[in-house]
Amino acid sequence: xxxxxxxxxxxxxxxxxxxxxxxxxxxxxxxxxxxxxxxxxxxxxxxxxxxxxxxxxxxxxxxxxxxxxxxxxxxxxxxxxxxxxxxxxxxxxxxxxxxxxxxxxxxxxxxxxxxxxxxxxxxxxxxxxxxxxxxxxxxxxxxxxxxxxxxxxxxxxxxxxxxxxxxxxxxxxxxxxxxxxxxxxxxxxxxxxxxxxxxxxxxxxxxxxx
Numbered sequence: 389x390x391x392x393x394x395x396x397x398x399x400x401x402x403x404x405x406x407x408x409x410x411x412x413x414x415x416x417x418x419x420x421x422x423x424x425x426x427x428x429x430x431x432x433x434x435x436x437x438x439x440x441x442x443x444x445x446x447x448x449x450x451x452x453x454x455x456x457x458x459x460x461x462x463x464x465x466x467x468x469x470x471x472x473x474x475x476x477x478x479x480x481x482x483x484x485x486x487x488x489x490x491x492x493x494x495x496x497x498x499x500x501x502x503x504x505x506x507x508x509x510x511x512x513x514x515x516x517x518x519x520x521x522x523x524x525x526x527x528x529x530x531x532x533x534x535x536x537x538x539x540x541x542x543x544x545x546x547x548x549x550x551x552x553x554x555x556x557x558x559x560x561x562x563x564x565x566x567x568x569x570x571x572x573x574x575x576x577x578x579x580x581x582x583x584x585x586x587x588x589x590x591x592x593x594x595x596x597x598x
Contacts, residue, residue: 392443393497396450403455410447414440418473426481434485441474441486442493445518449497453510464513471521475528484531487522491534494518495541508549515542 392410417440426433445467452463478487498514519538526535 393446396446396454403451403457407447407451407455407457410443410450414443414447416440417443418477422477430481430483431485434481434483435489437474437477437481437483437486438489438493441470441477441490442497444470444473445494445514446497449510449514453514460510460513463510464517467514467517468520471517475521475525478525479528482529484529484534487525487531487534488537491518491522491538491541495545498545511549512546515545 392413396406396410417436421433421436421440425436448463448466448470451457451466452460458466474486474490478484478490495515495518498511498518519542522538523535526532526538
């Protein structure tokens with residue numbers, strides 16, 4: 389993952405070639421892990437899945453923020469697809485390891501690749517897509533420590549950006565960013581309580597005495 393990040397950061401032309409290499413390598417890691425490794429070696433397969441997801445995140449983010457190949461809406465849609473894939477893999481394999489490595493890889497990618505001072509909207513759109521997937525997965529699987537870690541890392545990133553780059557021109561955006569984060573934080577206990585309530589409801593007995 390770090391090799392991919394530094395490859396994306398390096399100067400040079402051929403942006404579309406870099407994008408193809410990034411997307412291809414990320415997909416290849418996931419396919420290899422699921423098709424040939426997962427059945428016999430669960431932990432290495434989970435690590436490859438997480439690395440593939442992180443590379444896909446990095447590639448899609450770079451396609452918009454660094455190489456200007458796609459508009460923000462396309463990048464956001466791509467990130468949501470990758471998030472959905474990560475959630476599916478973690479749920480299917482019942483692997484918090486995949487979710488945790490995907491989360492950490494996503495935030496490390498944002499830190500290493502981003503220039504939030506110049507394109508904060510792209511950076512925080514990326515983080516929003518990542519946080520949506522983590523929140524849904526935490527609610528579905530009951531992995532609330534994962535959700536708490538996501539909220540903590542998002543808050544650290546937001547305050548770092550605010551202290552380093554906030555100016556008058558960015559005040560409306562900052563209000564939207566912190567408002568969205570606050571809403572997400574407030575919603576987390578509600579979702580958790582609803583999930584716990586649903587899990588306590590026993591399904592009706594479907595057996596029919598004949």
